[in-house]
Amino acid sequence: MIAEINVFGVFFSGALATACLAGIALLVVRRLLFRVGFYRLVWHRHLVDLALFIILWAAAAMVTPALAETIGRMW
């Protein structure tokens, strides 16, 4: 788990960072789903958006440690 992220001496929570990543990913995913027409098949758009955001957040939290380790090894 990445607990904190050092941005020029200011420590931010790792959860915040992964949430930001998830938000950016959600923008992309939403645009794709709009194009595909997925939102016509759902009940409450914003509920689905929220669910997608949480799923992406968890995915980002799962992926970032391995990603950071890989990047750290490359450095």
Next chain:
Amino acid sequence: MRSAALLAWGRPILTLVLVAIAAIASKWLWIYYEVDPWTRDGRVRVDVANVAPDVSGLVTEVDVVDNMPVHKGQPLFIIDRPRYAFALRQVEGALQQATAGVQQAEAGVQVQTPSCSRPAGRTFAIASSAVLCRRKQSNRGLRASLNSRPPSPRPKPP
């Protein structure tokens, strides 16, 4: 008509499935970020496991390195193999000697308690057992002849 019904039920179901997955994900996130312990500047200071062998001696070979994961039953180091191998050979030699002694003693027992009809394994055993048998039989015959005689002063043994 059927597709309309599918849409009417499919919309809530799809949404609720996504919400259920999100609920599981949010629980995992909560555990991951709030429940699991974490530390900013933790240090592991003592992480040394003392191991002691059952026997004493010089360590001739170490099969592990630092921070290496090991499993149950894995040899960590080897203690003085040549010396213990030598000791084993010595003990085996003593065992052989003792076994030979037992065999010898058994042969002696055969010689001491012969039976006339018993086939003995060795020629000297046959010979000596035959001699002993004969002697025993002659003793028995003598005793029988003594017993059959009327009571008399006890005869001197041969």
